[in-house]
Amino acid sequence: MTEVDAYLEGLPPVTAAVIRGYYDRARELVPEAEDGSKYAMACLTYRGRGLISVIRTEAGFSMFPFGSEPVALARPLLGGLPTTRGGVQFTADRLVPDAAYVLMVEWSRNHIDAALARRR
Template sequence: MDSVDEALAAIKNPQRTCLQRIVAVARDAAPEAVAGTSYGMPVLKVDGKPLIGFTVSARHLSVHPFSPAVIDRLRATLDGFALSKGTVRFTPEHTLPDEAVRELVLARRAEIRGTA
């Protein structure tokens, strides 16, 4: 079990199920990504750089693409979700659509590789 799977196993449902789906979509979009940690959170990394991470708080879940530019570029896709500089906040009841996760991952990977 890798660090992302270990972190997911420690989360209670329904948050765990929601984040497992998001991680599965991210891994599908970037199959070369490897599990790790960054800024104290579980992440998937590409080329040694954080691609996408996640956190759980009392009132919401967060996905972190580690890029204000990616958030800005996908602002229309993320309409209806709470956004900040490098974070998308949501709940299991109002979760990120698979396509939005995929777009976040692909945009961040392109940014990491300089092809954005």
Template sequence: MGTVSEYLGTIDGPDRAALELVYSIARETVPEAEEGTSYAMAALIYRGKGLLAAVQGKKFLSIYPYSGSVVASNLNLLDEFVTTSGSIHFSAANQLPEATVRRIVQARRVEIDAKAG
């Protein structure tokens, strides 16, 4: 799929703006993150691990923090969104709040740091 920048170049309109916002918040939260690919998705990579991917599906946008425990530990912030064990679905019209994205990214960073020792 290529890097985040390449992937975002394939999307137009409100969906692109919504995904760009997610990536912008993630980059501010973890400035050391680099663009790459994880699980065949364009993603931000931190310490060699997938930090976050944000993608466009046919019916919704999704973020993948590459951790079911990160999703589960933030369910209290996600009442108005559909979640799976590893993803959070949203739309350009009903975006994730900035504070929620920031908290998810921070939680994933802590998880990666803890596993790295």
């Protein structure tokens, strides 16, 4: 069982379904993504680096694209959802808009590709 599967299994079904939807969408955008764990959070990784993590919180959910820049770039598309330097907070009633999510996931993938290309 993967880290993401284990995390989802421990959640109420409705909560797990919200999170699973975001992970499924990320896998559509980045088919090479793999389940993993970074900073003690279940997440999807890409080329060994954190791509996106979506977790349950006391107030609802938080999404972390493993950097502050994707959150800053997506902020105008978030419809006023609260953000932190590196995350987006949302609820089952106010989900992250797809355009904002796609921007964050694709930015993270491209950033990872660029960083690894510089190492060659």
